[in-house]
Amino acid sequence: MPPVVSPDLRARAAKIELVLMDVDGVLTDGTYYHVPKADGSLFEVKAFDSQDGIALHWLHRFNIRTGVISGRTSEATTMRVVQGKMTYNYQGNTEKLATWHEILADAGLAPEKVAYLGDDLTDAILMKRAGLAVAVQNAKPEVKACAHYVTSVCGGRGALREVTEIILDAKGLWQQVLKHYEVEL
Numbered sequence: 001m002p003p004v005v006s007p008d009l010r011a012r013a014a015k016i017e018l019v020l021m022d023v024d025g026v027l028t029d030g031t032y033y034h035v036p037k038a039d040g041s042l043f044e045v046k047a048f049d050s051q052d053g054i055a056l057h058w059l060h061r062f063n064i065r066t067g068v069i070s071g072r073t074s075e076a077t078t079m080r081v082v083q084g085k086m087t088y089n090y091q092g093n094t095e096k097l098a099t100w101h102e103i104l105a106d107a108g109l110a111p112e113k114v115a116y117l118g119d120d121l122t123d124a125i126l127m128k129r130a131g132l133a134v135a136v137q138n139a140k141p142e143v144k145a146c147a148h149y150v151t152s153v154c155g156g157r158g159a160l161r162e163v164t165e166i167i168l169d170a171k172g173l174w175q176q177v178l179k180h181y182e183v184e185l
Helices: 007-014 050-061 075-083 097-107 121-127 159-170 174-180
Strands: 018-021 032-036 042-046 065-070 088-091 114-118 132-135
Touching (some): 065 075, 075 088, 088 097, 097 121, 114 121
Parallel strands (some): 065 088
16 A cells, blocks of 8 residues: 655656666665676676565556666666666666766656655765655665655665555556456555
């Protein structure tokens, strides 16, 4: 069930056509493991939340585009982007503002139609520009101060799912999700 939010937050969420997010600390709890390969190189393993995964599919189903802007480059993140049917996959640059402008130009969207989920200082600059700025529960205090909404859960524990429910509910689409799964309240 979507969280109850203020009328202002609901109005912001109703406008969203693109959801962008950081990865480590948002889609994951920030932990990653380096597993040795036979050739001596390292393979990176991350844990992603399955409820965030279905949320990505719901956003895709309702034509709300998604994407990641991550300071780190990771094959695991690329696979999550593919599996989640995300539109944008930008990795390997902690200076995220130029990427933000590139994505908005490509999408043809004004900032008020974009949600951004972040947890650390590199995300704050984008959150200040987003129509719906979201900090995950484990975000740094300075990042929470930039947010319109702070999730009840930490990154990697369904934070994207929580925000997706808010957005779909604000757009009048949440009942369609429930009906699809034959859930009655």
